[in-house]
Amino acid sequence: MSIAPRKPPLQFALRLKRALGGKTGWNGFAAQIAFAAILAWIAYEIVANARTNLETQHIASGFGFLNYNAGFDVNQSLIAYNNSDTYWRVFFVGLLNTILVSVIGIVFATVIGFVVALCRLSPNGVLSRIGGTYVEIVRNLPVLFQILFWYLAVLAALPAPRQSISIFSTFFLNNRGLIVPLPVSEPGLYPFLAALAAGIVVALGLRHHARRILFERGHMIRIWPYVLGCLVGLPLASMLIFGWPFKLELPQLKGFNFAGGARIIPEFVALTVALSTYTGAFIAEIVRAGVMSVHKGQMEAGSSLGLSRAATLRLIVVPQAMRVIVPPLTSQYLNLTKNSSLAVAIGYPDLVSVFAGTAVSQTGQAIEIIAMTMGVYLLLSLTTSALMSIYGWRINRSMAA
Amino acid sequence: MTDLSASSFVRQDLVAERAAPTKTTGFIGFLRTRLLNSPGNILLTILGLLLAWYIVVPAVRFLLVDAVWTGKDRTACLAEKAGHEVGACWPYIQAKLAQLIYGFYPEAQRWRVNLTYALGAALLLPLLMPRLPAKGLNSGLFFFAFPVVAFFLLHGGGISGFGVSWIAGLLQLFEQSIGGAGDLLVNLSKSSAIAPLLWVVGKVLVLVGVLIHWLILPLTWLRDQLQASSLPVWGDFLVTAVIVSAVMFVLGGGVRTGRGALLGSLLTFAGIAVGIKLMGLDHGGFPIVDTRLWGGLLVTLVIAITGIVASMPIGIALALGRRSTIPLIRIFSIAFIEFWRGVPLITVLFFATYMLPLFVPGNFAVDGLLRALIGVAIFTGAYMAEVIRGGLAAVARGQAEAASALGLSWWKTTSLIVLPQALRYVIPGIVNSFISLFKDTSLVSIVALFDLLGSLRASFSDPVWTTPTTAFTGFAFAGMIYFVFCFGMSRYSLFVENRLNAYRRH
Structure with missing residues (x-):
């Protein structure tokens, strides 16, 4: 006869306590009930008051207004828009403008940040001091101050179109914005794009192949001539066969304004310059901290293994620095996107400006519109932080291995 | 035994002195090692100096050399009148100074604002000096008594009960x-x-x-x-x-x-x-000055200081809630913090300006400045919660365990053992939050409050002072104010950090 282990006692009360109150037991359960009651009471007060107030102001709640005609113009739009379009369309116009200024701002901010960080890290005394001064000045002034400075002081001081500041006779800067050449597509565009895509695919395949050879046999094979050939040669060949992919339409001064070319509105220029210089200063500090966080011994160990300086940087220092740099860098990108909402101060038609600004004052649907606007930004930042936690988890896993 | 001096192995005369090693310290050393040690570096140095020259010289010319110092209206700052290229137009700042500092606060009552500034400084400065005693009393006065006194001083009015x-x-x-x-x-x-x-x-x-x-x-x-x-x-x-x-x-x-x-x-x-x-x-107290008349640096400081004072309790509560073991409270705290941290401040201000009045009873009009203050307090509170949570995590677990071993309740453990240590760790973080809050107060100019930046922008539209350099002068002046405050605070934060980490130095 076998001795069956005795079943543990059921301890029903204990399990109930755990389920209801967590680790804190019945006290915690009581606290939760009280907390839920307070939340319910606040929610009731808010809903009841909002309902009464909306009734007295004769505002119909709900999202029906999104299908009404907006009836106002927007001075920059990536998709076709006119004043008889709906508020839905306004929402997307604003969203796309926000995305546009954020993406371009992020690119410039990254470039500025890395250049300034290189200056600050440089052994050259003058350069590192210039970098330090830039970072201190830019970081200690409010970003709205800088946006207004560029818009109201610098761009407003630019000359009229006839006296435009010309850069190589292709770019013209004046108080109506920046006039740039406009690429106009030619018949050769599609073959050119196809050749470029093919080149990229082949180059990636080659890189994969080279890495496999390296890991399997330990041979380093030389692929860069072929990669260069694919990336440059294929598009070049397509251009020779099918002709130019696009031609640039140069702006010409006609009378009091420019004909041809594309005009970038001054609001956009001011916002991009201010956001990218401001965020660039923060990125510079992040990059500097990241590079300085890699121990000096790593560099020395790399060279004692016989790696060249470039290879040590590429294979040893940069990957370790990136681990420190990437999470705060992402949060700076997010900050830049959130700061782009300051466009409302200078009238660049971003999401907050046209939707939470103009549309609210036209319809009075404050609750719905502001909730939608907040929802967009919230979604963006929650997605980013989710991606960052996956990244952190992978880093932790690779560190533990 | 042989005579050592006779040995050919022993040197008979002194070796010639070697030259001193290349100096690597001081200005000369700096020149040698950091500026001119290689052709590439020499080139970089020259380029850097050129860059600095082209920024510093025009700036100095604008601010000092070409500047106009006296005048009554815009004509003084025009190139035709001055006879040379005109830089900063300082009489414009002189004329607008009161507006930039006090807004439209009635002139006869401005002593109340000055008194509030003086009181605030008198309470804040001893609080910032780690050596001075009575930090408890001092912080109690600053965080509890001062806001109330400042309210009655700045806004005026009395009380009808207690x-x-x-x-x-x-x-x-x-x-x-x-x-x-x-x-x-x-x-x-x-x-x-x-x-x-x-x-x-x-x-x-x-x-x-x-x-x-x-x-x-x-x-x-x-x-x-x-x-x-x-x-x-x-x-x-x-x-x-x-x-x-x-x-x-x-x-x-x-x-x-x-x-x-x-x-x-x-x-x-x-x-x-x-x-x-x-x-x-x-x-009845002092005569009431409506908040719509407030402006300039006054509004900037009121929002920044109220924001930081109000966000401390919110932040502490949320940080403790986020570490709580009670599920509902923890989930609520996380959701609350992540929500407000996920949206830009300007949408929070829009929320406070347009939505908040709908949420309170209709007969209960919320003042415009108060709405912005509520928005700023919630927003900063969420960020403060994360700062304080960092401090709570930095307190060694043994501290709380020792406290419970002594039989202290959760409230006593938290308020007597954990929080004091945690708050001391996060003083630099709090100062950094204050810096970003101070910079962010400029956003209230978008919701029709006239802070320093808003007053500055309003002063540009005065036709009496429209000259080509008015905008640059105004930005230079406001920029100096912002820079002095923010830079000073960031240096203070560094000082505290070094003091806290003193044991790590060798």
Whole structure:
């Protein structure tokens, strides 16, 4: 006869306590009930008051207004828009403008940040001091101050179109914005794009192949001539066969304004310059901290293994620095996107400006519109932080291995 | 034994002196090692110096050399009048200085603003110097007494009652709200699928309302009696002082140990009485200055300091909530923090300006500045919560464990052991939050409040001073103010950080 282990006692009360109150037991359960009651009471007060107030102001709640005609113009739009379009369309116009200024701002901010960080890290005394001064000045002034400075002081001081500041006779800067050449597509565009895509695919395949050879046999094979050939040669060949992919339409001064070319509105220029210089200063500090966080011994160990300086940087220092740099860098990108909402101060038609600004004052649907606007930004930042936690988890896993 | 000196192995004369090693310290050393040590570096140095030259020289010319220092209106700052290229137009700043500092605050009352600045500085500076004693009293005065005094100084107006009246009024509002909700549910239950449940909950709520009504009856009766008397404020003050001091005495341990608590309470009330008397709050106080007249640096500082003071309790509560083991509280704290951190401040200000008035009872008009303050406090509170959470995590676990081993409750462990250490760790973080809050106050100019930046922008549109350099002059001046505040605070934060990490230095 076998001795069956005795079943543990059921301890029903204990399990109930755990389920209801967590680790804190019945006290915690009581606290939760009280907390839920307070939340319910606040929610009731808010809903009841909002309902009464909306009734007295004769505002119909709900999202029906999104299908009404907006009836106002927007001075920059990536998709076709006119004043008889709906508020839905306004929402997307604003969203796309926000995305546009954020993406371009992020690119410039990254470039500025890395250049300034290189200056600050440089052994050259003058350069590192210039970098330090830039970072201190830019970081200690409010970003709205800088946006207004560029818009109201610098761009407003630019000359009229006839006296435009010309850069190589292709770019013209004046108080109506920046006039740039406009690429106009030619018949050769599609073959050119196809050749470029093919080149990229082949180059990636080659890189994969080279890495496999390296890991399997330990041979380093030389692929860069072929990669260069694919990336440059294929598009070049397509251009020779099918002709130019696009031609640039140069702006010409006609009378009091420019004909041809594309005009970038001054609001956009001011916002991009201010956001990218401001965020660039923060990125510079992040990059500097990241590079300085890699121990000096790593560099020395790399060279004692016989790696060249470039290879040590590429294979040893940069990957370790990136681990420190990437999470705060992402949060700076997010900050830049959130700061782009300051466009409302200078009238660049971003999401907050046209939707939470103009549309609210036209319809009075404050609750719905502001909730939608907040929802967009919230979604963006929650997605980013989710991606960052996956990244952190992978880093932790690779560190533990 | 041989003669050593005769040996050919021993040197007979001194070696010639070697030249001193290349100097690597001081200015010359700096030149050698950091500036001119290689052709590439020489090139970089020249380029850098050129860059600095082309920025510094025009800036100095603009601010000092070409600047106009005296004048009555725009004509003084025009190139034709001055006879040379015109830089900064300082008379414009002189003319607008009052507007940039006080906004449209009535000139006769500006001494109140100055007094508030002086009081704030007198309380803040000793708080910032780690060596000075009495940090508890000092921070109590700064975080609790100063905001109240500053409110009555800046805004004006008096009080018509004291503790008893306020608490009675609040409880009455609460009772009405509960009763109203109960009635609503009972009415709803006539046309609902879950009628019995609604009816029961509604009746329970009504009952709770009635219960509260009877419970607070002594308080409301006392209030009515006091309001009917000849000196409502002082009578109410006396009653409140007696009740609170008695409660403190009993809670402090009665006759055995309660004397300290009693003394503290009496002293606090004596201080409050002096404050009421000095500002004449019992008979109307100072003339009221509407917040729409406030502006300039005053609004910037009011928002920044109120924001940081109000965000501390919010942040502490949220940080503790996020570390709590009670699931509902933890989930709520996480959701609250992540929500407000995920949206830009400007949408929070829009929320506070357009949505908040809809959420409060219609007869309850919320002042424009107060709305912005609420938005800023919630927003900063969420960020502060994360800063403080970092501090809480930095306190060694053994501290809390030792406290519970001594038999302290959770509240005592937190308030006596964990929080004081955590807050000390995060002083640099709090100062950094304050810097970003100080910079972010400029955003309120978008919701029609005239802070420093808003006043500056408003002053550009004055036709008396429109010159080509007005905008640059204004930005230079405001920029210097912002820079001095932010740079000073960031240096202070570094100083505290070094002090906290002193043990790490070798």
